[in-house]
Amino acid sequence: MAKRTRFAEYENRYANYRFELSEEGILFMQCHTNGKSLVWDWKAHDDMTDVFADIAGDREIKVLIHTGTGENYNADWGRLPDGNPPERPVYQLMPDERGLNKLDEKAWYSRNLIFNVLDVDVPMISAVNGPCNIHSEVPLMGDIVLASDDAWFQDVSHFPRGQVPGDGQHVIWNFLVGHNRGRYLLLTGKKLGAQEALEWGAVAEVLPKEQLLDRAWELARELAKRPPLVLRYTRQLFTQELKRAFLNELGHGLARETYAQRAFFPFGGDMEPLDRAWDDRPWSD
Template identity: 80%
Template sequence: MVKRARFEDYRDRYPNYEFELSEEGILLMRCHTGGGSLVWDWKSHEDMADAFADVAGDREIKVLIHTGTGANYNADWGRMPDGELPKEPVYDAMPGVRGLHKLDEKAWYNHNLMWNVLNVGVPMISVVNGPCNIHSEVPLMGDIVLASEDAYFQDVSHFPRGQVPGDGQHVIWPFLVGHNRGRYLLLTGRKLPAREAMDWGAVAEVHPKEAVLDRAWELARELAKRPHLTLRHTRQLFTQELKRRFLDELGHGLGRETYAQQEFFPFGGGMEPLDRPWDEKPWT
């Protein structure tokens, strides 16, 4: 999915992803919805895959800073700023195999998202500016992960609501914190505070909320002093082992998640808030 891209081509392409490029060649990628915290819906999910493809294809940048906006790194899945929920199809109610094809398309986008993040060709500094409870694997694939004091990590969109956690978090958490801790987090949906995440090795530094992005810029400017090819090949060096893990397990996990979704989506097609019981049936 990665092809040659230039900042001018993608800077205004995505409504949920804002880009700024500094004179030193540092690219700031800020996730948002309407200037507030990112709301995960299918559009922002699919656009993130494409946005990272553009970043990965930009050979002019020297460092990437990836962060969220507002109080949270991201917000509840499908929860619009006005509190309304998008209307999603009940896939198993679609005629023929259309629903199965739609689920497969979602898995395809997720596969692209993971690989496009890993294919970013320069050092990536992730700034988790607040709670991160969906797709935490994205910032955790950064080379340096910073977090605000009020941040925490949690996977509420999978096992706690009745889905297989197979779209990337099953790879990154055991890779970073060990198999036992990783599967414990995914099975319980526990909130992992930023400082504990640092103790576990998933986060490099924790700072006050108002200071964490400034610290990222400080680090980025220091990194950007190095030769361009040194930066690019160091990123490739550091992602090689993680790419092996994703190559071995991402398709496997997505396959199991997609298969099991055939049971979930007759109940989950409306994408209600994620703290509901998985088998609750509010749809008629």
Template identity: 85%
Template sequence: MVKRARFSEYKDRYANYRFELSEEGILFMQCHTDGDSLVWDWKAHDDMADAFADVAGDREIKVLIHTGTGANYNANWGLLPDGSMPAEPIYQAMPGSRGQWKLDEKAWYNRNLMFNVLNVDVPVISAVNGPCNIHSEVPLMADIVLASEDAWFQDVAHFPRGQVPGDGQHVIWNFLVGHNRGRYLLLTGKKLGAREALDWGAVAEVHPKDQLLDRAWELAYELAKRPPMVLRYTRQLFTHELKRAFLDQMGQGIGLETYAQREFFPFGGGMEPLDRAWDDKPWSQSR
């Protein structure tokens, strides 16, 4: 459940999320790390859930544009500059009940992230500015999904590494592209290019990278001309079935994923560690 929020309160709250608000009421939300592509670590993960809660609680905005920065939308694992894991890994193995509580906390943030995105009550435009292989459900829950020509989607964080694909991946992909395509993508680690994602119905438009944000703003300005309640109730109408799908399936997916992570931590059970950069050769080299 979100609470009332105002732009002045959250605009400078998050290190990894930059906010701007136009005179027309268009909120621009940009993921980044030090002005470059977002590095996905626990803080970015948890803060994204909280940031979307603030956005969902802001009743003054009329449209949301959500995007990334630099070469990719969300594909950096948080590796050190030499490509190695930090001394204290992002997914740290913790013994006994302490580890289970840590996993439960992250599952809690994960559930909040999904539903806080869906609780944004204004039309959402996602501009996927490059590769996205982590939590692709976030941009795909938008009402209009734009992608740059060099963008691609993939779920390498779960099944290809020996983990249950429960972080909303099992919901969004089957919902958008159908069970057969969705299951195939998740089980094989398929790298879905922007044009193929367009053919599959996962994105609405594909544009050159330098034209992507211009198109997002063009659409946002047009949407913002409508009355505020029309915008809010239309978003509610469009998210109703998706909320139902997440409500029906999210808890089971996260529960099974969390349970299976007793084998996942420490690195084992056939799991591939997060020891490669997003632009290295993927696990499935043929894709």
């Protein structure tokens, strides 16, 4: 989906994504909702797909730093303004083919989000500044993944809530940490603390929260000293196997997730409520 873009064209385009461009050509991308941690509603989700298409089309940048805002890398999954989840997602309120087409649109955005991130042709440094409980595949597709010492990873929006973990979680975790660890994390809802994520090989460094962005900028400035084509071709080299993995299994996972959507708790009714809150912390770090 990438097309030729320039920083001025997307700098102020998105409500949930803040950008800075340094003199060295380092693009700083910060996710947020009203200046606080990003809340994953449909607009933030769909806009992130377009954001990465714009970044992928910008041939004037040399390095990307991707991070969140506030205490969390992201906050809760889709919520209404009053803080409560919707009774049913919009596509389940639509009759017949309208609901099917809306659900297909969401799967389309999910598929393109993955490949737009991988189409970014410059080294990507992900700075996970706190808990990441949804769409962890986005920061984990970075070439260098840094985590604050209070960060943890969890796939709260899929299997723990009655959904198939098909929108990239089943690919990225197995790719990074191995099949046994990956499926264990997804099936149990385990919260993988920063230090354990380092031991598993999912992140490269764990730092005190106040040092995280300084370290990201330090690495980015060092990378940016290399010629632009070296940076671009190195990123392409490193993403090739990951692209193959997603190409092989992303559509398969999305299809199974979409088919099982109507059983999704709390919307579908085929699953009893959990005996613990979504942000409960049953796992030790």
